[in-house]
Amino acid sequence: MIVLRAEDVWKRYDDTIVLRGVSLNLKKGETKVIMGPSGAGKTTFLKCLNLLVKPDKGRIWIDGEEITSPKADITRLRQKIGFVFQELNLFHHLTAIGNVMIGLTKVKGMSKSDALKKAKETLKRVHIEEELWRKYPAQLSGGQKQRVAIARALAMDPIVMLYDEPTSALDPGLSSEVLLVIKELSERGITSLIVTHELGFAYEVADEIVVMNRGRIIGGGSPEELRNAKNDEVRNLLNKWNGLKDGVLV
Amino acid sequence: MTYIYSLFQYIPFIAEGVLWTASLVLGGLGIGFIIGLPLAIAQSFGGKKLGKVLNAYVWFFRGTPLLVLLSLFYWAIFPSFGFKLDPLKTSILVLGMRSGAYQSQIFKDSIKSVDYGQILAAKAIGMTQRKLILYIVLPQALRISIPAWSNEYAVILKDSAICFALGVMEILTRVRYVSTATGLALIPYLFAGILFFVLTFSGTGIMDFIHKRTRIPGMVEGLR
Numbered sequence: 241m242i243v244l245r246a247e248d249v250w251k252r253y254d255d256t257i258v259l260r261g262v263s264l265n266l267k268k269g270e271t272k273v274i275m276g277p278s279g280a281g282k283t284t285f286l287k288c289l290n291l292l293v294k295p296d297k298g299r300i301w302i303d304g305e306e307i308t309s310p311k312a313d314i315t316r317l318r319q320k321i322g323f324v325f326q327e328l329n330l331f332h333h334l335t336a337i338g339n340v341m342i343g344l345t346k347v348k349g350m351s352k353s354d355a356l357k358k359a360k361e362t363l364k365r366v367h368i369e370e371e372l373w374r375k376y377p378a379q380l381s382g383g384q385k386q387r388v389a390i391a392r393a394l395a396m397d398p399i400v401m402l403y404d405e406p407t408s409a410l411d412p413g414l415s416s417e418v419l420l421v422i423k424e425l426s427e428r429g430i431t432s433l434i435v436t437h438e439l440g441f442a443y444e445v446a447d448e449i450v451v452m453n454r455g456r457i458i459g460g461g462s463p464e465e466l467r468n469a470k471n472d473e474v475r476n477l478l479n480k481w482n483g484l485k486d487g488v489l490v
Numbered sequence: 491m492t493y494i495y496s497l498f499q500y501i502p503f504i505a506e507g508v509l510w511t512a513s514l515v516l517g518g519l520g521i522g523f524i525i526g527l528p529l530a531i532a533q534s535f536g537g538k539k540l541g542k543v544l545n546a547y548v549w550f551f552r553g554t555p556l557l558v559l560l561s562l563f564y565w566a567i568f569p570s571f572g573f574k575l576d577p578l579k580t581s582i583l584v585l586g587m588r589s590g591a592y593q594s595q596i597f598k599d600s601i602k603s604v605d606y607g608q609i610l611a612a613k614a615i616g617m618t619q620r621k622l623i624l625y626i627v628l629p630q631a632l633r634i635s636i637p638a639w640s641n642e643y644a645v646i647l648k649d650s651a652i653c654f655a656l657g658v659m660e661i662l663t664r665v666r667y668v669s670t671a672t673g674l675a676l677i678p679y680l681f682a683g684i685l686f687f688v689l690t691f692s693g694t695g696i697m698d699f700i701h702k703r704t705r706i707p708g709m710v711e712g713l714r
């Protein structure tokens with residue numbers, strides 16, 4: 241069953257065309273990774289999927305409903321997509337648990353006590369322990385912040401989680417705790433679409449890796465298939481990544 | 491000696507002006523808040539056209555001297571709309587409308603300083619614009635506004651003295667009466683100065699206290 245479907249998505253900013261007809265399907269339970277050099281349009285594509293950026297052309301369906309339709313109830317459909325951003329953007333004025341609860345109470349209309357219970361469960365799932373629940377974002381490490389951000393998205397019970405380079409804003413060393421959480425969630429059947437520069441992690445977690453360059457999908461396949469890719473452009477990019485320290489393309 | 495004695499007689503009379511000054515300041519700040527906050531929200535989240543109209547309001551009240559505004563509204567604008575307002579009410583309204591223009595700029599800057607990433611994150615979890623303004627932007631913007639708002643209090647307090655021009659019985663107006671009646675200047679005006687000083691520092695002191703109490707733990711302001 242396809243839970244997320246993008247068809248021929250185009251986007252331009254002034255005179256640069258950032259997305260040139262990107263199409264992608266995501267099946268229930270599947271984990272896909274998008275890789276590509278800086279400026280390829282990965283962030284823009286993810287933001288198009290929940291209409292944080294409005295595509296110029298193309299159609300997108302979430303759970304069978306078209307979010308790009310003029311009649312779409314965008315705020316309702318957005319709740320079905322969990323989004324974890326490249327930047328660390330927790331709500332500064334709320335505690336860790338407050339960050340997770342606010343969507344439940346103010347968007348889903350849950351009672352405070354139900355939201356609290358759910359927030360606690362979700363924070364445990366991302367390995368944020370009780371002593372951190374009442375801390376404010378400024379009192380958390382980058383890795384902790386990003387895990388709270390995952391919990392904030394996850395608590396809304398989305399049908400798919402999108403991660404946009406969730407570790408790129410973190411100090412080296414803090415990445416692994418975040419990647420571990422993403423991997424655990426993916427293994428437990430959370431449908432995931434992950435943008436990452438960490439090749440090793442991509443090979444480990446992905447059912448399929450999609451390679452993007454200059455606004456197009458230029459290739460893809462299972463990690464196995466990709467390692468033996470015939471396509472020159474894909475091979476060149478992969479070699480470049482492989483040659484880099486820790487497989488991280490900066 | 492008799493001069494000094496008669497001066498002491500006038501002290502309660504001058505001190506009563508504090509009530510009038512307080513009405514001007516609190517009324518002006520309150521009306522300014524009621525005007526300024528929605529104005530800032532509309533300027534920050536509303537369309538360009540609306541922004542231009544609202545800017546005209548802001549420029550008019552920021553660009554015109556208070557004395558001119560007071561006279562204009564008291565002698566011309568309010569009467570021509572058929573309102574017969576006394577000097578105190580006119581002054582409170584004018585101070586309020588003017589402070590609204592200044593306060594809108596304070597709130598606009600604070601709203602702008604809430605980083606856009608948080609707004610995107612709020613949208614991503616399905617918040618409507620109204621909800622994200624209410625639950626994400628304003629709680630932070632209002633906190634950030636407190637120091638500038640405290641400054642606005644001090645400014646409006648000083649400006650309130652200009653309302654003597656309409657004969658509002660605030661501190662300065664009373665001091666002028668006393669000075670005329672007793673022929674003394676130094677002590678009455680010094681007393682007025684002390685009153686304004688005390689009002690300024692007690693007011694800003696309260697705001698400092700509120701600012702400290704509402705601080706977000708771990709957050710360093712100005713370095714965000």
Ligand SMILES: Nc1ncnc2c1ncn2[C@@H]1O[C@H](COP(=O)(O)OP(=O)(O)OP(=O)(O)O)[C@@H](O)[C@H]1O
Pocket residue numbers: 253256258276277278279280281282283284285326405
């Ligand atoms: N709001 C915007 N206005 C103008 N240009 C933009 C905007 N957002 C992105 N771009 C441009 O679009 C291109 C793609 O940006 P995007 O952020 O999608 O790339 P990316 O693949 O996510 O890169 P990175 O790996 O560095 O995050 C870039 O050239 C960028 O400068």
Ligand SMILES: [Mg+2]
Pocket residue numbers: 282283284326404405
């Ligand atoms: Mg990006």
